[in-house]
Amino acid sequence: MEKGRLEAFSDGVLAIIITIMVLELKVPHGDGWDVLFQQWPVFLSYVLSFIYVGIYWNNHHHFMHAAEKVSGGVLWTNLHLLFWLSLMPVTTGWMGENHFARLPVAVYGFVLMMCAIAWQPFQHSLIAANGGKGSLLAQALGGDWKGKVAVAMYLGGILLAFVAPWVSCVLYATVAAIWFIPDRRIESRIKQ
Template identity: 65%
Template structure:
């Protein structure tokens, strides 16, 4: 099976996820800037989730660009990732509407953790189908310290949601900032693998 259909389907789902999230931003019933104040938590949660979905879209693109082939297992792993990402609008809306209440922070962290685990599964399925540990993709991924640190920080966020909500928020924002820094490993590896 060719990967272009998988890429197109995934891009479509991610575009819908972003659209659903922006539709949660309701227009205020006022004509001054003070009317925007109650929307601040909703807007902040939207911005954070937009960044997360953007990070996943970017990394998903790089991951699939390095794949030569896909399998049924890769298709299911990709659907697993899209399942968790599709929960982002719900968790985002709930968290923003309830002003970052502890339970909403924990659920948001759970969705982030599920997405991270699903991405890890997809990454490993693609590595297995495309040559295993000796493949260019496996070399590009390397030790993947960001991928290993992120779930730990999500767990810190989930656990701290009920006692130190600010720490949960800091953990989630910290992971997003960590991934915002471009990671050129796959591009660099693919450039070396290209025939002259």
Template identity: 60%
Template sequence: MGKGRLEAFSDGVIAIIITIMVLELKVPHEATPAALLPLVPVLLSYVLSFVYVGIYWNNHHHLLAASRLVSGAALWANLHLLFWLSLFPFATAWMGENHFAGAPTAAYGGVLLMAAVAYRVLQRTLIGLHGNDSLLARAIGSDWKGKLSPVLYALGIVSTLRAAWCAQLLYAAVAVMWLVPDRRIENTLGRQGGPG
């Protein structure tokens, strides 16, 4: 089964998710610079989510670039990932409008956690399809970032019971950690003149 339409459909869904989040930046009625101030937390949570969805798109791009084929199970593992990504606009808006309060920050962490789990399921499904000594498996390697992230999200969720800013810090730190693109796959593919 070809991977072209899976890539195209995922591009479409991720493009819409990353764009409709901006609709939560409600236009203020006054035309003064001061009217933008209450929007600052909403804008900050938008920036964080934009970076996260961008990271997912980047990693998805590399993951599929290293895959030669997909299966029915991979299609559903991909839809499962898109489902959790589709909850980003809701979680982002709830957190931004409530100035990073505890419960919305925990809910945001929950969506981050489930998306990370769904991404790993998709990754395992594709590796299972290509074999453990495939280009894909070698390109992904030990995946320490993928193993560490869910732990940090869970820590963040627990920390909202005491201090929500601590969770924010953790979420931002994980984002920074991922901002470096996935050189493993890039390098492995580069050496092999792999697909793109």
């Protein structure tokens, strides 16, 4: 199976997700700083989600670049990942519009956690389709400590959202910062 179609479809879905999120930003009615400042929760939630979608796009690109082929399992696990990512605009808007209230922050964290969980079968199916444990992808991935830490931090953020939603947001931003730092494992393996 050709991997180009999967890459093109995934890129298109991720581009649409970002487009929907930016369309949720409303033009402020007025020309003063006070009117602009009223929009800060919506803008801040958009920035965080934009970074997350960018991180998934970047990692998806690296994985697909290292892969030589895809299978039916890869197609389905990719769709599973894209399903959870497609919920980002709704939860982003809900969290921003409600000024980081408890339930929206918890639901946002749940969607982030499900994206991270959905990434696992995607990467495992891609590894299996490209030679299994001895493949370039499997060697580059190693123990995947970032993925395990991310899921734990999301779960903590979901639980804390009902007590201290701002702490949850800090946890979500921390996970984004961890993943924002470029991961050179795949690039270094390809160069070897």
